[in-house]
């Protein structure tokens with residue numbers, strides 16, 4: 052039977068990356084996506100911006116919306132301070148199976164809790180289910196039309212505190228116009244655009260970093 056692209060991506064990790072070395076896992080995926088098959092990982096150029104935000108925030112609690120194959124999960128987890136936790140939500144079970152193996156190959160599983168299910172169902176249950184009070188950093192990289200409703204849901208559930216950082220991928224391509232309009236015009240956010248390119252291409256894209264002001 053035919054393999055899927057995520058399965059082939061995992062194969063490239065297992066063939067070319069060193070177990071327990073997150074950077075080699077990132078390099079293997081970037082090489083695969085640049086030279087073999089494009090895939091919707093945040094990629095190396097936007098990934099460096101993600102790295103700098105994670106290092107700057109040094110978050111104790113991180114929420115990622117949309118794990119896919121776990122590329123950004125590994126990128127974030129490998130830069131977290133000790134005892135920090137990353138919860139990543141993925142509702143496609145096939146992608147979750149792949150992501151768990153990529154995360155394990157990188158050796159960052161102790162910092163990561165991959166939760167299978169939809170953000171809309173799980174955001175309201177974060178406190179009771181995982182003992183999370185608020186998130187220091189949220190990385191949005193799931194369906195683009197869900198960025199805004201899920202942000203409003205996180206506000207309503209009290210999961211954001213004064214200073215919480217939202218970092219959103221793809222605000223130009225494919226684009227998240229309603230989300231951008233909201234975080235750039237709401238008095239409750241201070242927003243900043245980091246111009247970059249769509250992963251593995253020359254097309255413009257970027258990350259939007261928004262600080263929740265409480």
Ligand SMILES: O=C(NC/C=C/[C@H]1O[C@@H](n2cnc3c(NCCO)ncnc32)[C@H](O)[C@@H]1O)c1cc(-c2ccc(F)cc2)cc(O)c1O
Pocket residue numbers: 091092093116117118119120140141142143146168169170171192193194195197220221224225249250
């Ligand atoms: O579409 C893109 N990303 C979507 C990610 C989806 C992943 O997240 C999972 N997911 C989705 N919604 C939810 C959800 N909650 C919402 C539903 O309940 N709860 C939990 N998990 C969820 C999916 O199962 C996938 O694993 C994209 C496209 C391009 C692109 C650019 C240019 C092109 F030409 C083509 C493509 C570039 C990018 O960087 C991109 O991120």
Ligand SMILES: [Mg+2]
Pocket residue numbers: 091092093192220221
């Ligand atoms: Mg993306």
